[in-house]
Amino acid sequence: MALLEIKSLTKNFGGLAAVSNVDLYLEEQELVGLIGPNGAGKTTLFNLLTGVYEPSEGEVNFQGERLNGKKPFVIANKGLSRTFQNIRLFRELTVLDNVLIAMNNRYKEGLFTSILRLPKFYKVEASMKEEALSLLQIFELDGKNEELAKNLSYGEQRRLEIVRALATKPKILFLDEPAAGMNPQETADLTALIRKIQKEFAITVLLIEHDMSLVMDVCERIYVLEYGQLIAHGTPDEIKVNPKVIQAYLGGEV
Amino acid sequence: MKLVNRHTFAWLIVIVISFLAIEGLVSVGILDVFYEMALVQIGINIILGIGLNLIIGVSGQFSLGHAGFMAIGAYSVGIVYLDNPTVTGFFLGVLLGLVLSGVVALLIGIPTLRLKGDYLAIATLGVSEIIRIAITNMKITNGAAGISGIPLFDAIPMRQLVFIFVVIVTIIVVNYVRSSDGRATLSIRENEIAAESMGINTTKYKVMAFVIGAMTASIAGGLYASYFNTIVPTNFNFMKSVDILIIVVFGGIGSFTGTFVAALVLGILNTLLQDVSDLRMIIYSLALIIIMIFKPSGLLGTKEFSFSKLFSKKIKKAKKGGSTDGSVRN
Numbered sequence: 001m002a003l004l005e006i007k008s009l010t011k012n013f014g015g016l017a018a019v020s021n022v023d024l025y026l027e028e029q030e031l032v033g034l035i036g037p038n039g040a041g042k043t044t045l046f047n048l049l050t051g052v053y054e055p056s057e058g059e060v061n062f063q064g065e066r067l068n069g070k071k072p073f074v075i076a077n078k079g080l081s082r083t084f085q086n087i088r089l090f091r092e093l094t095v096l097d098n099v100l101i102a103m104n105n106r107y108k109e110g111l112f113t114s115i116l117r118l119p120k121f122y123k124v125e126a127s128m129k130e131e132a133l134s135l136l137q138i139f140e141l142d143g144k145n146e147e148l149a150k151n152l153s154y155g156e157q158r159r160l161e162i163v164r165a166l167a168t169k170p171k172i173l174f175l176d177e178p179a180a181g182m183n184p185q186e187t188a189d190l191t192a193l194i195r196k197i198q199k200e201f202a203i204t205v206l207l208i209e210h211d212m213s214l215v216m217d218v219c220e221r222i223y224v225l226e227y228g229q230l231i232a233h234g235t236p237d238e239i240k241v242n243p244k245v246i247q248a249y250l251g252g253e254v
Numbered sequence: 255m256k257l258v259n260r261h262t263f264a265w266l267i268v269i270v271i272s273f274l275a276i277e278g279l280v281s282v283g284i285l286d287v288f289y290e291m292a293l294v295q296i297g298i299n300i301i302l303g304i305g306l307n308l309i310i311g312v313s314g315q316f317s318l319g320h321a322g323f324m325a326i327g328a329y330s331v332g333i334v335y336l337d338n339p340t341v342t343g344f345f346l347g348v349l350l351g352l353v354l355s356g357v358v359a360l361l362i363g364i365p366t367l368r369l370k371g372d373y374l375a376i377a378t379l380g381v382s383e384i385i386r387i388a389i390t391n392m393k394i395t396n397g398a399a400g401i402s403g404i405p406l407f408d409a410i411p412m413r414q415l416v417f418i419f420v421v422i423v424t425i426i427v428v429n430y431v432r433s434s435d436g437r438a439t440l441s442i443r444e445n446e447i448a449a450e451s452m453g454i455n456t457t458k459y460k461v462m463a464f465v466i467g468a469m470t471a472s473i474a475g476g477l478y479a480s481y482f483n484t485i486v487p488t489n490f491n492f493m494k495s496v497d498i499l500i501i502v503v504f505g506g507i508g509s510f511t512g513t514f515v516a517a518l519v520l521g522i523l524n525t526l527l528q529d530v531s532d533l534r535m536i537i538y539s540l541a542l543i544i545i546m547i548f549k550p551s552g553l554l555g556t557k558e559f560s561f562s563k564l565f566s567k568k569i570k571k572a573k574k575g576g577s578t579d580g581s582v583r584n
Binding site: 093102124165 | 425429433435436437438441444445447448449450451452453455456
Protein backbone atom coordinates (compact mmCIF):
# COMPACT_ATOMS: atom_id res chain seq x y z
CA MET A 1 0.00 0.00 0.00
CA ALA A 2 1.15 3.50 -0.76
CA LEU A 3 2.49 5.68 2.05
CA LEU A 4 0.11 8.51 1.20
CA GLU A 5 -3.01 8.03 -0.83
CA ILE A 6 -5.35 10.77 -1.96
CA LYS A 7 -8.73 9.86 -3.39
CA SER A 8 -10.88 12.28 -5.40
CA LEU A 9 -9.83 15.22 -3.28
CA THR A 10 -11.84 18.42 -3.84
CA LYS A 11 -11.70 21.85 -2.28
CA ASN A 12 -14.28 24.48 -3.13
CA PHE A 13 -13.91 28.13 -2.27
CA GLY A 14 -17.44 29.35 -2.83
CA GLY A 15 -18.18 28.53 -6.47
CA LEU A 16 -14.54 27.96 -7.35
CA ALA A 17 -13.11 24.48 -7.25
CA ALA A 18 -9.48 25.21 -6.42
CA VAL A 19 -8.74 21.52 -6.37
CA SER A 20 -11.14 19.07 -7.90
CA ASN A 21 -11.14 15.33 -7.97
CA VAL A 22 -7.42 14.83 -7.53
CA ASP A 23 -6.08 11.30 -7.10
CA LEU A 24 -2.50 11.00 -6.07
CA TYR A 25 -0.25 8.53 -4.27
CA LEU A 26 3.22 8.63 -2.83
CA GLU A 27 5.36 5.54 -2.23
CA GLU A 28 8.01 5.31 0.42
CA GLN A 29 11.26 7.14 -0.33
CA GLU A 30 10.03 8.59 -3.57
CA LEU A 31 10.84 11.98 -5.01
CA VAL A 32 7.73 13.25 -6.75
CA GLY A 33 7.12 16.56 -8.49
CA LEU A 34 3.95 18.60 -8.66
CA ILE A 35 3.89 21.18 -11.41
CA GLY A 36 1.35 23.39 -13.08
CA PRO A 37 0.80 26.97 -14.18
CA ASN A 38 0.22 29.70 -11.60
CA GLY A 39 -3.10 29.35 -9.83
CA ALA A 40 -3.43 25.69 -10.73
CA GLY A 41 -4.07 24.77 -7.10
CA LYS A 42 -0.70 23.32 -6.14
CA THR A 43 -0.34 25.19 -2.88
CA THR A 44 -4.01 24.60 -2.08
CA LEU A 45 -3.33 20.90 -2.48
CA PHE A 46 -0.41 21.20 -0.02
CA ASN A 47 -2.65 23.05 2.39
CA LEU A 48 -5.21 20.25 2.13
CA LEU A 49 -2.59 17.60 2.77
CA THR A 50 -1.14 19.39 5.80
CA GLY A 51 -4.48 20.26 7.35
CA VAL A 52 -4.42 24.01 6.84
CA TYR A 53 -7.62 23.60 4.82
CA GLU A 54 -10.22 20.94 5.28
CA PRO A 55 -11.15 19.09 2.08
CA SER A 56 -14.67 19.62 0.75
CA GLU A 57 -14.74 16.09 -0.59
CA GLY A 58 -12.52 13.08 -0.96
CA GLU A 59 -10.02 11.66 1.45
CA VAL A 60 -6.39 11.72 2.43
CA ASN A 61 -4.97 8.49 3.80
CA PHE A 62 -1.57 8.28 5.38
CA GLN A 63 -0.35 4.77 6.21
CA GLY A 64 -3.96 3.67 6.07
CA GLU A 65 -5.13 6.39 8.47
CA ARG A 66 -7.62 9.04 7.40
CA LEU A 67 -6.23 12.54 7.85
CA ASN A 68 -9.25 14.59 6.77
CA GLY A 69 -10.32 17.18 9.29
CA LYS A 70 -7.32 16.62 11.54
CA LYS A 71 -5.58 19.74 12.80
CA PRO A 72 -2.30 20.78 11.20
CA PHE A 73 -0.25 20.08 14.32
CA VAL A 74 -1.68 16.57 14.59
CA ILE A 75 -0.85 15.88 10.96
CA ALA A 76 2.63 17.34 11.43
CA ASN A 77 3.22 15.05 14.38
CA LYS A 78 2.20 12.04 12.30
CA GLY A 79 5.15 12.75 10.05
CA LEU A 80 4.04 15.14 7.33
CA SER A 81 6.14 18.25 7.29
CA ARG A 82 6.35 21.17 4.92
CA THR A 83 8.03 24.37 3.87
CA PHE A 84 6.22 27.47 2.69
CA GLN A 85 6.20 29.25 -0.64
CA ASN A 86 6.30 32.60 1.12
CA ILE A 87 8.93 31.96 3.76
CA ARG A 88 7.39 31.61 7.20
CA LEU A 89 10.28 31.44 9.59
CA PHE A 90 10.12 32.56 13.22
CA ARG A 91 11.85 35.75 12.22
CA GLU A 92 12.64 37.29 15.58
CA LEU A 93 14.08 34.06 16.96
CA THR A 94 17.53 32.62 16.44
CA VAL A 95 18.32 30.02 13.81
CA LEU A 96 18.88 27.44 16.53
CA ASP A 97 15.54 28.24 18.20
CA ASN A 98 13.78 27.88 14.87
CA VAL A 99 15.03 24.31 14.66
CA LEU A 100 14.49 23.52 18.35
CA ILE A 101 10.83 24.58 18.09
CA ALA A 102 10.26 22.02 15.38
CA MET A 103 11.68 19.36 17.71
CA ASN A 104 9.35 20.39 20.54
CA ASN A 105 7.07 17.45 20.09
CA ARG A 106 9.70 14.75 20.07
CA TYR A 107 11.40 15.82 23.28
CA LYS A 108 9.44 16.13 26.48
CA GLU A 109 10.92 18.37 29.12
CA GLY A 110 7.90 18.59 31.35
CA LEU A 111 6.47 21.74 32.89
CA PHE A 112 7.82 21.28 36.41
CA THR A 113 11.16 19.94 35.28
CA SER A 114 11.78 23.08 33.27
CA ILE A 115 10.43 25.54 35.85
CA LEU A 116 12.48 23.98 38.63
CA ARG A 117 15.44 23.45 36.29
CA LEU A 118 15.92 19.86 37.39
CA PRO A 119 18.92 17.98 35.97
CA LYS A 120 16.65 16.26 33.45
CA PHE A 121 15.91 19.65 31.90
CA TYR A 122 19.56 20.29 31.12
CA LYS A 123 19.97 16.76 29.81
CA VAL A 124 17.02 17.00 27.41
CA GLU A 125 18.04 20.52 26.39
CA ALA A 126 21.57 19.35 25.62
CA SER A 127 20.49 16.44 23.46
CA MET A 128 18.00 18.66 21.61
CA LYS A 129 20.72 21.17 20.89
CA GLU A 130 23.09 18.47 19.75
CA GLU A 131 20.59 17.12 17.24
CA ALA A 132 19.67 20.59 16.03
CA LEU A 133 23.29 21.54 15.51
CA SER A 134 24.06 18.39 13.55
CA LEU A 135 21.07 19.13 11.31
CA LEU A 136 22.23 22.70 10.79
CA GLN A 137 25.67 21.41 9.96
CA ILE A 138 24.37 19.28 7.10
CA PHE A 139 22.89 22.42 5.60
CA GLU A 140 25.95 24.54 6.30
CA LEU A 141 24.09 26.82 8.64
CA ASP A 142 25.98 25.85 11.79
CA GLY A 143 27.96 29.09 11.83
CA LYS A 144 24.77 31.06 12.17
CA ASN A 145 23.10 29.43 15.19
CA GLU A 146 22.79 32.60 17.18
CA GLU A 147 21.81 34.79 14.24
CA LEU A 148 18.19 35.95 14.07
CA ALA A 149 16.33 34.18 11.29
CA LYS A 150 15.34 37.48 9.69
CA ASN A 151 19.00 38.43 9.25
CA LEU A 152 19.81 35.44 7.07
CA SER A 153 20.16 35.82 3.34
CA TYR A 154 17.28 34.68 1.16
CA GLY A 155 18.91 31.42 0.18
CA GLU A 156 19.82 30.68 3.79
CA GLN A 157 16.26 31.37 4.88
CA ARG A 158 15.01 28.84 2.34
CA ARG A 159 17.51 26.30 3.61
CA LEU A 160 16.54 27.00 7.23
CA GLU A 161 12.92 26.30 6.32
CA ILE A 162 13.98 22.90 5.04
CA VAL A 163 16.06 22.22 8.16
CA ARG A 164 13.13 23.20 10.34
CA ALA A 165 10.80 20.91 8.45
CA LEU A 166 13.27 18.04 8.74
CA ALA A 167 13.67 18.62 12.46
CA THR A 168 10.16 17.26 12.97
CA LYS A 169 11.49 13.90 11.70
CA PRO A 170 8.95 13.65 8.88
CA LYS A 171 8.15 10.62 6.76
CA ILE A 172 6.98 12.89 3.97
CA LEU A 173 8.40 16.31 3.23
CA PHE A 174 6.39 18.79 1.19
CA LEU A 175 8.57 21.43 -0.44
CA ASP A 176 6.66 24.42 -1.79
CA GLU A 177 8.74 26.14 -4.45
CA PRO A 178 12.08 25.82 -2.70
CA ALA A 179 13.92 27.34 -5.66
CA ALA A 180 11.71 30.41 -5.99
CA GLY A 181 13.84 33.53 -6.26
CA MET A 182 17.11 31.64 -6.48
CA ASN A 183 19.76 32.17 -9.13
CA PRO A 184 20.89 29.26 -11.35
CA GLN A 185 23.88 28.47 -9.14
CA GLU A 186 21.75 28.38 -6.01
CA THR A 187 19.18 26.23 -7.81
CA ALA A 188 21.88 23.76 -8.79
CA ASP A 189 23.04 23.60 -5.18
CA LEU A 190 19.47 23.07 -4.08
CA THR A 191 19.04 20.22 -6.56
CA ALA A 192 21.99 18.42 -5.04
CA LEU A 193 20.66 19.18 -1.58
CA ILE A 194 17.21 17.74 -2.24
CA ARG A 195 18.78 14.51 -3.51
CA LYS A 196 20.96 14.38 -0.43
CA ILE A 197 18.02 14.92 1.93
CA GLN A 198 16.03 12.17 0.34
CA LYS A 199 18.92 9.75 0.50
CA GLU A 200 20.23 10.61 3.96
CA PHE A 201 16.92 10.90 5.72
CA ALA A 202 15.23 8.17 3.67
CA ILE A 203 12.01 10.11 3.28
CA THR A 204 9.44 10.79 0.62
CA VAL A 205 9.56 14.23 -0.95
CA LEU A 206 6.76 15.96 -2.81
CA LEU A 207 8.05 19.00 -4.59
CA ILE A 208 6.20 21.97 -6.06
CA GLU A 209 8.43 23.82 -8.43
CA HIS A 210 8.32 26.06 -11.45
CA ASP A 211 11.93 25.52 -12.37
CA MET A 212 11.59 22.73 -14.94
CA SER A 213 15.29 21.90 -15.02
CA LEU A 214 15.14 21.13 -11.32
CA VAL A 215 11.92 19.13 -11.51
CA MET A 216 12.93 17.10 -14.56
CA ASP A 217 16.32 16.49 -12.99
CA VAL A 218 15.38 15.16 -9.56
CA CYS A 219 11.85 13.81 -9.74
CA GLU A 220 11.05 10.17 -10.38
CA ARG A 221 7.41 10.88 -11.13
CA ILE A 222 5.57 14.09 -11.91
CA TYR A 223 1.97 15.17 -11.45
CA VAL A 224 0.67 18.07 -13.53
CA LEU A 225 -2.17 20.21 -12.21
CA GLU A 226 -4.18 22.75 -14.19
CA TYR A 227 -7.28 24.63 -12.99
CA GLY A 228 -7.43 22.33 -10.00
CA GLN A 229 -7.49 19.18 -12.06
CA LEU A 230 -4.85 16.57 -12.63
CA ILE A 231 -4.07 16.61 -16.35
CA ALA A 232 -1.08 14.33 -16.48
CA HIS A 233 0.99 11.91 -14.42
CA GLY A 234 4.16 10.08 -15.37
CA THR A 235 7.92 10.03 -15.54
CA PRO A 236 9.73 13.23 -16.52
CA ASP A 237 10.25 11.93 -20.05
CA GLU A 238 6.57 11.15 -20.46
CA ILE A 239 5.57 14.54 -19.10
CA LYS A 240 7.93 16.39 -21.45
CA VAL A 241 6.13 15.07 -24.51
CA ASN A 242 2.61 15.02 -23.11
CA PRO A 243 0.50 17.23 -25.42
CA LYS A 244 -1.85 18.29 -22.61
CA VAL A 245 1.06 19.56 -20.55
CA ILE A 246 2.53 21.43 -23.48
CA GLN A 247 -0.81 23.03 -24.11
CA ALA A 248 -1.19 24.04 -20.47
CA TYR A 249 2.18 25.69 -20.44
CA LEU A 250 2.51 27.07 -23.94
CA GLY A 251 -1.11 27.45 -25.01
CA GLY A 252 -2.36 26.54 -28.46
CA GLU A 253 -4.67 23.83 -29.64
CA VAL A 254 -4.09 20.15 -29.63
CA MET B 255 27.48 19.14 35.34
CA LYS B 256 27.69 22.25 37.45
CA LEU B 257 24.71 22.90 39.68
CA VAL B 258 24.85 26.67 39.25
CA ASN B 259 26.00 28.14 35.97
CA ARG B 260 27.39 31.60 35.35
CA HIS B 261 24.07 32.99 34.27
CA THR B 262 22.18 31.77 37.33
CA PHE B 263 25.00 32.95 39.57
CA ALA B 264 24.86 36.49 38.16
CA TRP B 265 21.13 36.69 38.82
CA LEU B 266 21.56 35.25 42.29
CA ILE B 267 23.99 38.06 43.09
CA VAL B 268 21.57 40.66 41.70
CA ILE B 269 18.74 39.28 43.84
CA VAL B 270 20.83 39.24 47.03
CA ILE B 271 22.28 42.71 46.43
CA SER B 272 18.92 44.32 45.71
CA PHE B 273 17.41 42.64 48.77
CA LEU B 274 20.24 43.85 51.00
CA ALA B 275 20.11 47.32 49.43
CA ILE B 276 16.41 47.69 50.22
CA GLU B 277 16.84 46.38 53.75
CA GLY B 278 19.87 48.63 54.27
CA LEU B 279 18.07 51.72 53.05
CA VAL B 280 15.11 50.94 55.27
CA SER B 281 17.24 50.35 58.36
CA VAL B 282 19.14 53.64 58.00
CA GLY B 283 15.83 55.38 57.49
CA ILE B 284 16.25 56.66 53.94
CA LEU B 285 13.29 54.60 52.81
CA ASP B 286 10.53 55.77 55.11
CA VAL B 287 6.99 54.43 55.25
CA PHE B 288 5.93 56.55 52.30
CA TYR B 289 8.65 55.24 50.01
CA GLU B 290 8.17 51.74 51.29
CA MET B 291 4.59 51.95 50.12
CA ALA B 292 5.78 53.00 46.69
CA LEU B 293 8.20 50.09 46.73
CA VAL B 294 5.51 47.56 47.56
CA GLN B 295 3.36 48.98 44.79
CA ILE B 296 6.22 48.71 42.34
CA GLY B 297 6.72 45.09 43.39
CA ILE B 298 3.06 44.30 42.84
CA ASN B 299 3.17 46.04 39.46
CA ILE B 300 6.21 43.99 38.47
CA ILE B 301 4.33 40.77 39.21
CA LEU B 302 1.35 42.01 37.19
CA GLY B 303 3.59 43.17 34.35
CA ILE B 304 5.54 39.91 34.18
CA GLY B 305 2.33 37.92 33.90
CA LEU B 306 0.84 40.17 31.24
CA ASN B 307 4.10 40.19 29.34
CA LEU B 308 3.95 36.41 29.19
CA ILE B 309 0.54 36.67 27.53
CA ILE B 310 1.20 39.65 25.25
CA GLY B 311 4.94 39.53 24.66
CA VAL B 312 5.57 35.80 24.52
CA SER B 313 2.42 34.18 23.21
CA GLY B 314 1.48 37.31 21.26
CA GLN B 315 -2.14 37.34 22.45
CA PHE B 316 -3.47 40.78 23.28
CA SER B 317 -5.26 40.71 26.62
CA LEU B 318 -7.00 43.66 28.23
CA GLY B 319 -8.41 41.71 31.13
CA HIS B 320 -5.55 41.37 33.56
CA ALA B 321 -7.27 43.37 36.32
CA GLY B 322 -10.07 40.80 36.42
CA PHE B 323 -7.69 38.05 37.50
CA MET B 324 -6.06 40.40 39.96
CA ALA B 325 -9.52 40.97 41.45
CA ILE B 326 -10.04 37.22 41.88
CA GLY B 327 -6.78 36.97 43.82
CA ALA B 328 -7.51 40.05 45.89
CA TYR B 329 -10.97 38.91 46.92
CA SER B 330 -9.79 35.36 47.65
CA VAL B 331 -7.16 36.65 50.06
CA GLY B 332 -9.54 39.32 51.37
CA ILE B 333 -12.27 36.86 52.28
CA VAL B 334 -10.12 33.96 53.52
CA TYR B 335 -7.54 36.05 55.38
CA LEU B 336 -10.18 38.18 57.11
CA ASP B 337 -11.87 35.01 58.29
CA ASN B 338 -8.63 33.36 59.37
CA PRO B 339 -6.03 36.05 60.15
CA THR B 340 -3.03 33.75 60.42
CA VAL B 341 -0.10 33.06 58.11
CA THR B 342 -1.88 29.88 57.07
CA GLY B 343 -4.99 31.91 56.34
CA PHE B 344 -3.06 34.24 54.07
CA PHE B 345 -1.50 31.47 52.08
CA LEU B 346 -4.79 29.59 51.89
CA GLY B 347 -6.25 32.77 50.39
CA VAL B 348 -3.42 32.99 47.87
CA LEU B 349 -3.91 29.33 47.01
CA LEU B 350 -7.64 29.80 46.53
CA GLY B 351 -6.92 32.79 44.28
CA LEU B 352 -4.47 30.74 42.22
CA VAL B 353 -6.95 27.92 41.75
CA LEU B 354 -9.91 30.17 40.97
CA SER B 355 -8.04 32.42 38.56
CA GLY B 356 -6.48 29.39 36.89
CA VAL B 357 -9.85 27.73 36.41
CA VAL B 358 -11.51 30.92 35.16
CA ALA B 359 -8.62 31.60 32.77
CA LEU B 360 -8.82 28.05 31.45
CA LEU B 361 -12.58 28.20 30.91
CA ILE B 362 -12.35 31.60 29.24
CA GLY B 363 -9.12 30.98 27.38
CA ILE B 364 -10.26 27.96 25.42
CA PRO B 365 -13.08 29.75 23.56
CA THR B 366 -11.65 33.29 23.42
CA LEU B 367 -8.09 32.48 22.39
CA ARG B 368 -9.41 31.42 19.00
CA LEU B 369 -9.93 35.12 18.38
CA LYS B 370 -7.15 37.31 17.13
CA GLY B 371 -5.90 40.83 17.78
CA ASP B 372 -8.59 43.40 18.50
CA TYR B 373 -11.30 40.80 18.91
CA LEU B 374 -9.38 39.01 21.61
CA ALA B 375 -8.68 42.34 23.34
CA ILE B 376 -12.39 43.14 23.43
CA ALA B 377 -13.28 39.64 24.61
CA THR B 378 -10.76 39.72 27.47
CA LEU B 379 -11.90 43.21 28.39
CA GLY B 380 -15.44 41.88 28.55
CA VAL B 381 -14.34 39.00 30.76
CA SER B 382 -12.64 41.26 33.28
CA GLU B 383 -15.71 43.49 33.39
CA ILE B 384 -17.89 40.42 33.98
CA ILE B 385 -15.65 39.40 36.86
CA ARG B 386 -15.83 42.91 38.33
CA ILE B 387 -19.59 43.15 38.00
CA ALA B 388 -20.05 39.67 39.41
CA ILE B 389 -18.02 40.73 42.44
CA THR B 390 -20.06 43.91 42.75
CA ASN B 391 -23.27 41.89 42.90
CA MET B 392 -22.24 39.04 45.16
CA LYS B 393 -22.96 38.85 48.89
CA ILE B 394 -19.76 37.11 49.88
CA THR B 395 -17.71 39.95 48.38
CA ASN B 396 -19.86 42.59 50.12
CA GLY B 397 -20.93 44.17 46.85
CA ALA B 398 -19.90 47.64 45.83
CA ALA B 399 -18.79 48.56 49.36
CA GLY B 400 -15.96 46.08 49.09
CA ILE B 401 -14.09 44.40 51.91
CA SER B 402 -12.30 46.44 54.52
CA GLY B 403 -10.20 45.57 57.52
CA ILE B 404 -8.18 42.88 55.76
CA PRO B 405 -5.25 42.25 58.10
CA LEU B 406 -1.74 43.23 57.06
CA PHE B 407 0.56 40.25 56.64
CA ASP B 408 2.96 40.66 59.55
CA ALA B 409 5.06 37.50 59.88
CA ILE B 410 7.69 39.31 57.84
CA PRO B 411 7.54 42.94 56.62
CA MET B 412 5.33 43.32 53.58
CA ARG B 413 8.19 44.64 51.44
CA GLN B 414 10.08 41.38 52.01
CA LEU B 415 7.04 39.25 51.24
CA VAL B 416 6.45 41.15 48.00
CA PHE B 417 10.14 40.88 47.15
CA ILE B 418 10.04 37.12 47.63
CA PHE B 419 6.96 36.80 45.44
CA VAL B 420 8.51 38.98 42.73
CA VAL B 421 11.53 36.66 42.69
CA ILE B 422 9.43 33.49 42.66
CA VAL B 423 7.05 34.68 39.95
CA THR B 424 9.88 35.95 37.79
CA ILE B 425 11.86 32.72 38.10
CA ILE B 426 8.82 30.62 37.25
CA VAL B 427 7.83 32.72 34.25
CA VAL B 428 11.35 33.20 32.88
CA ASN B 429 12.22 29.53 33.32
CA TYR B 430 9.00 28.62 31.57
CA VAL B 431 9.77 30.93 28.66
CA ARG B 432 13.29 29.57 28.36
CA SER B 433 12.24 25.99 27.94
CA SER B 434 10.88 23.90 25.14
CA ASP B 435 7.34 24.91 26.05
CA GLY B 436 8.35 28.57 26.11
CA ARG B 437 9.94 28.35 22.69
CA ALA B 438 6.78 26.76 21.36
CA THR B 439 4.81 29.67 22.84
CA LEU B 440 7.15 32.18 21.22
CA SER B 441 6.69 30.51 17.85
CA ILE B 442 2.97 31.29 18.02
CA ARG B 443 3.77 34.99 18.33
CA GLU B 444 6.17 34.72 15.43
CA ASN B 445 4.04 32.81 12.96
CA GLU B 446 1.04 30.83 14.01
CA ILE B 447 0.58 28.93 10.76
CA ALA B 448 4.20 27.85 10.66
CA ALA B 449 4.10 26.89 14.34
CA GLU B 450 1.10 24.67 13.75
CA SER B 451 2.75 23.09 10.73
CA MET B 452 5.76 22.24 12.88
CA GLY B 453 3.58 20.21 15.19
CA ILE B 454 2.97 22.87 17.86
CA ASN B 455 -0.45 22.65 19.48
CA THR B 456 -0.99 26.39 19.38
CA THR B 457 -4.25 26.40 21.35
CA LYS B 458 -2.64 24.49 24.20
CA TYR B 459 0.32 26.85 24.52
CA LYS B 460 -1.81 29.96 24.19
CA VAL B 461 -4.13 28.77 26.95
CA MET B 462 -1.14 27.77 29.07
CA ALA B 463 0.42 31.24 28.83
CA PHE B 464 -2.97 32.79 29.57
CA VAL B 465 -3.50 30.60 32.64
CA ILE B 466 -0.01 31.21 34.04
CA GLY B 467 -0.42 34.95 33.44
CA ALA B 468 -3.79 34.95 35.19
CA MET B 469 -2.41 33.04 38.17
CA THR B 470 0.46 35.50 38.66
CA ALA B 471 -2.06 38.34 38.51
CA SER B 472 -4.02 36.68 41.30
CA ILE B 473 -0.88 36.57 43.46
CA ALA B 474 -0.42 40.30 42.89
CA GLY B 475 -4.06 40.83 43.82
CA GLY B 476 -3.62 38.89 47.06
CA LEU B 477 -0.62 40.97 48.07
CA TYR B 478 -2.52 44.13 47.17
CA ALA B 479 -5.48 43.16 49.34
CA SER B 480 -3.36 42.46 52.38
CA TYR B 481 -1.21 45.56 52.02
CA PHE B 482 -3.97 48.09 51.41
CA ASN B 483 -6.47 46.52 53.85
CA THR B 484 -9.44 47.59 51.76
CA ILE B 485 -10.56 46.43 48.35
CA VAL B 486 -13.50 47.63 46.32
CA PRO B 487 -14.55 46.39 42.87
CA THR B 488 -13.61 49.68 41.21
CA ASN B 489 -9.96 49.05 42.12
CA PHE B 490 -9.97 46.44 39.40
CA ASN B 491 -11.67 48.24 36.55
CA PHE B 492 -10.57 48.74 32.98
CA MET B 493 -8.10 51.47 33.97
CA LYS B 494 -6.17 49.01 36.14
CA SER B 495 -5.75 46.69 33.13
CA VAL B 496 -4.52 49.65 31.11
CA ASP B 497 -2.05 50.61 33.85
CA ILE B 498 -0.51 47.15 33.67
CA LEU B 499 -0.53 47.25 29.88
CA ILE B 500 1.34 50.57 29.99
CA ILE B 501 4.10 49.01 32.09
CA VAL B 502 4.49 46.16 29.61
CA VAL B 503 4.48 48.43 26.55
CA PHE B 504 6.73 51.01 28.20
CA GLY B 505 9.34 48.40 29.09
CA GLY B 506 9.18 46.64 25.76
CA ILE B 507 6.74 43.91 24.78
CA GLY B 508 8.51 40.61 25.23
CA SER B 509 11.27 41.89 27.51
CA PHE B 510 10.99 40.83 31.16
CA THR B 511 13.86 43.01 32.33
CA GLY B 512 12.09 45.80 30.44
CA THR B 513 9.01 45.21 32.59
CA PHE B 514 11.16 45.56 35.71
CA VAL B 515 12.70 48.79 34.45
CA ALA B 516 9.34 50.21 33.38
CA ALA B 517 7.63 49.35 36.68
CA LEU B 518 10.50 50.98 38.57
CA VAL B 519 10.68 54.10 36.38
CA LEU B 520 6.93 54.65 36.32
CA GLY B 521 6.63 53.90 40.04
CA ILE B 522 9.39 56.33 40.96
CA LEU B 523 8.00 58.95 38.61
CA ASN B 524 4.60 58.54 40.19
CA THR B 525 6.02 58.88 43.70
CA LEU B 526 8.18 61.91 42.93
CA LEU B 527 5.28 63.68 41.29
CA GLN B 528 3.05 63.12 44.28
CA ASP B 529 3.84 66.66 45.54
CA VAL B 530 2.75 68.29 42.29
CA SER B 531 -0.43 66.32 41.98
CA ASP B 532 -1.93 68.68 39.39
CA LEU B 533 0.94 68.20 37.01
CA ARG B 534 1.32 64.52 37.80
CA MET B 535 -0.94 63.06 35.15
CA ILE B 536 0.39 65.49 32.56
CA ILE B 537 4.04 64.65 33.13
CA TYR B 538 3.22 60.96 33.40
CA SER B 539 1.39 61.04 30.07
CA LEU B 540 4.11 63.13 28.48
CA ALA B 541 6.69 60.53 29.51
CA LEU B 542 4.60 57.88 27.80
CA ILE B 543 4.13 59.92 24.64
CA ILE B 544 7.84 60.70 24.44
CA ILE B 545 8.88 57.09 24.83
CA MET B 546 6.34 56.00 22.22
CA ILE B 547 7.65 58.58 19.74
CA PHE B 548 11.34 57.95 20.23
CA LYS B 549 11.28 54.29 21.12
CA PRO B 550 8.02 52.74 19.99
CA SER B 551 9.24 49.26 20.87
CA GLY B 552 9.56 50.28 24.53
CA LEU B 553 12.57 50.97 26.72
CA LEU B 554 14.29 47.67 26.04
CA GLY B 555 12.45 46.51 22.93
CA THR B 556 12.47 42.73 22.88
CA LYS B 557 15.98 42.57 24.29
CA GLU B 558 16.83 41.36 27.76
CA PHE B 559 19.30 43.15 29.98
CA SER B 560 21.93 40.61 30.93
CA PHE B 561 23.79 40.94 34.19
CA SER B 562 25.95 37.92 33.47
CA LYS B 563 27.27 39.59 30.33
CA LEU B 564 27.91 42.76 32.28
CA PHE B 565 29.81 40.80 34.90
CA SER B 566 31.84 38.77 32.46
CA LYS B 567 32.87 42.00 30.73
CA LYS B 568 34.01 43.42 34.05
CA ILE B 569 35.88 40.23 34.88
CA LYS B 570 37.60 40.25 31.50
CA LYS B 571 38.66 43.84 32.02
CA ALA B 572 39.94 43.06 35.49
CA LYS B 573 41.88 40.09 34.14
CA LYS B 574 43.44 42.20 31.42
CA GLY B 575 44.45 44.82 33.97
CA GLY B 576 45.91 42.12 36.16
CA SER B 577 48.09 40.57 33.49
CA THR B 578 49.53 43.87 32.24
CA ASP B 579 51.00 44.84 35.58
CA GLY B 580 53.01 41.65 35.53
CA SER B 581 51.82 40.31 38.84
CA VAL B 582 50.00 37.46 37.13
CA ARG B 583 52.03 35.21 34.89
CA ASN B 584 49.96 33.48 32.34
